[in-house]
Amino acid sequence: MKKLLIALITLVPSLVFAAGPEVPLDKAEVDLHDKASLQRGAQLYMNYCLGCHQLQYHRYNRTFEDLGIPQELGEKNLQFTGDKAGDRITNNMNPESAANWFGTAVPDLTNVARVRGADWIYTYLRSFYKDDSRPFGVNNAVFPNVGMPHVLQELQGLPEKTYEERLIDGEMEDVYVGIETDGGGRLSESEYDQAMLDLTAFLVYTGEPMLLEQRRIGWFVFGFLLVFTILAWLLKKEFWKDLK
Template identity: 45%
Template structure:
């Protein structure tokens, strides 16, 4: 899988006309599926990490997903990196701003900032737009500065819009009608959606690697507090039973 840098969530330019807000699709939850998280980590390293850093994550933390140090070294590391290094990039911010118009954001906690549904819909909403410098646009983030680096997997799509005009105000609203597949990608639409779900699940895990442990611990804490409350209630009743 080719190492292609992404410019995920780069700043866009405000549209010249109003456009209806995109409806977000619900992201599948694969937070407890190690195979999905491992696949998402692979997609992240191969397609996102050349332009985006994840400076709050170390490679060796991927062992929590069942990936061994040897597998990390052989499949997920660049030549000069070590498993104890953070997921930083070599691209300088000044170069990124010159090439993309803005420095691509660090993605360590992007899933918590944006939400899984937003990311899942965003990654599946690119379409060809010859008017944009990169040749691509996005339904969720209009006029985004990010090229569609996953186009080889999804294929090339055009988006169809219709323009509605409100009689009272004369305001023109561009309404999305649907996509047209121009050329097929390496994946079917179902497989591509599944891959994006894996990527988003990994990004959600990366934003808080201990979230599953936190949730499990929270359940035990609530059960303990419930038991403690019951014992305190019965103890209180025993103390006061002979007092009238």
């Protein structure tokens, strides 16, 4: 037990460092019933993310079916590798080459929403900013010193940190207040936010594709237990009536 406590104490600093600085997360109002949102998110993922990040625990045909996308339409517009509809959603990036390019292995994103949470993903996708000191010229407020480029820059433009002069302890100081795009993207700020919400919703789906079905079954189970409890109580009441 003593050795275990020592090991845990030793690990605490590294765990805190890995967590990074605390940044307020924006609420991601994900609606898994909104098939149109999920379809748009799938389109964004296939066009901008799949080149690096696989979804190797998902298959194209299952994804098309769950999202209400006709298979022929999905194969034509969302499947670019020549794979069969029943194949897993992977790419041809060499893991060793990727580690050299980005400084670390590129993660599979199938379960990223289960690990990080929807709010983290939504905020992360909207928190890139210009940083000339980084290899790709950008950084991220949620994930400092991130190794990936801002692949969605053509949609958002190139954001920059903004500061506001405020009086603090009797002195005027520049205080960080947020990130603002340069307006060079194809989408407006509200359109980009919606696009990132769609992408977040798709990643939530990939993490738990059976979530809605689980909830539906859960209500049936709850109803059964409620009815069973009432019947058991009535049976107990009837049984004990003759023993009084």
